[in-house]
Each structure stands twice: as structure tokens, then as C-alpha cells.
Amino acid sequence: MLEFEKTYLAKYLPLDLEKCEVRELMDIYIPADAAHPKMRIRKKGDEYEITKKVRVHADDASVQEEYNISLTAEEFAPLSRVEGKRLRKLRYYYPYGELMAEVDVFQDDLAGLALIDFEFATAKEKDAFAMPDFCLAEVTQEDFVAGGMLCGKKYDEIEEELGRYGYERITHNS
Numbered sequence: 001m002l003e004f005e006k007t008y009l010a011k012y013l014p015l016d017l018e019k020c021e022v023r024e025l026m027d028i029y030i031p032a033d034a035a036h037p038k039m040r041i042r043k044k045g046d047e048y049e050i051t052k053k054v055r056v057h058a059d060d061a062s063v064q065e066e067y068n069i070s071l072t073a074e075e076f077a078p079l080s081r082v083e084g085k086r087l088r089k090l091r092y093y094y095p096y097g098e099l100m101a102e103v104d105v106f107q108d109d110l111a112g113l114a115l116i117d118f119e120f121a122t123a124k125e126k127d128a129f130a131m132p133d134f135c136l137a138e139v140t141q142e143d144f145v146a147g148g149m150l151c152g153k154k155y156d157e158i159e160e161e162l163g164r165y166g167y168e169r170i171t172h173n174s
Contacts, residue, residue, distance in 0.1 A: 112169030
């Protein structure tokens with residue numbers, strides 16, 4: 001499936017976010033020794049999957065081919081023991097106009113980081129989209145915020161990169 005997406009650093013979390021559907025996501029990126037793993041095993045609430053994303057164009061992270069395989073809990077359990085880089089986040093599904101924003105509030109070692117993704121049906125829709133006021137900066141093309149690069153890191157390790165955008169740590173009661 002072709003995916004058109006934009007990713008933003010959050011300026012702040014929308015006030016009514018707590019009223020939205022939320023799921024805890026646990027991602028395991030493999031292989032563990034890759035600098036930027038492209039495959040992940042995910043637990044999203046009571047759903048499980050393996051996903052691999054591949055850029056359509058090497059220099060454009062906003063258009064990717066995404067391959068998903070649904071798993072059962074029984075299939076996920078042994079796979080979750082694989083050596084991999086892990087991260088945990090809360091994903092809020094925030095309605096924004098005709099779109100659904102995915103507001104990811106990172107937990108554990110990445111607490112303080114919040115990213116917002118928008119997915120689009122077409123490249124034209126993606127290109128015409130204007131950044132919402134609760135977003136600080138578009139970081140779609142920045143590798144340092146890609147899941148495969150964030151996994152296994154601590155907030156302090158990306159703080160300097162975030163500082164280039166004037167990002168300030170977001171506190172969130174989860």
C-alpha cells in the first residue's frame with residue numbers, strides 16, 4: 001500500500017486530546033544492529049502486526065510503500081522476544097477537519113517528545129496541506145524522528161536536533 005504522510009513536531013498538545021481514542025503502542029524494530037531498521041513488530045492495543053516501510057524515492061520520506069501483515073496474539077508473543085530496539089508511545093486519534101491526526105506521545109526514555117502524523121489519500125492532498133497551529137515544524141524528511149531511528153534512544157540523545165526547531169519538551173500525564 002502506498003502511503004502519503006507528513007510528520008510534525010508538536011508545539012503543544014491540543015486541549016481536547018484526552019477526549020480522543022488512545023492506544024498504547026509498543027514497537028520492536030529489527031534487526032537490532034541496524035542503524036535505521038525498516039521493519040517493526042507492533043502491538044497496538046489488542047492488535048498486532050509486522051510492518052516494513054520502503055521509500056518510493058530515496059530522497060523523499062513522505063511517500064513510502066508500506067507492507068503490513070496482521071498477527072494474532074499467539075503469533076506476536078514469540079516474535080516479541082526477538083532482539084530488537086524498542087519504544088513505547090501513546091497514540092491519540094485526533095480529528096482535524098476531514099483528516100485524522102495521529103498524535104504520538106512518547107513514553108519511557110523518550111518522554112517529552114510528541115510527534116503528529118497526517119496521512120493523505122493522494123500526493124496532491126499531501127502537498128496542499130497547511131500545517132496546523134498546534135504543530136511547530138514539519139520534520140517528514142528528518143531521519144532522526146523516524147521510528148527506526150528513535151527506537152533505543154533517550155530524549156537527551158535527540159535534544160540537540162530538536163533544539164534546531166526550537167522544540168521544547170512536552171509534559172503529558174499518561
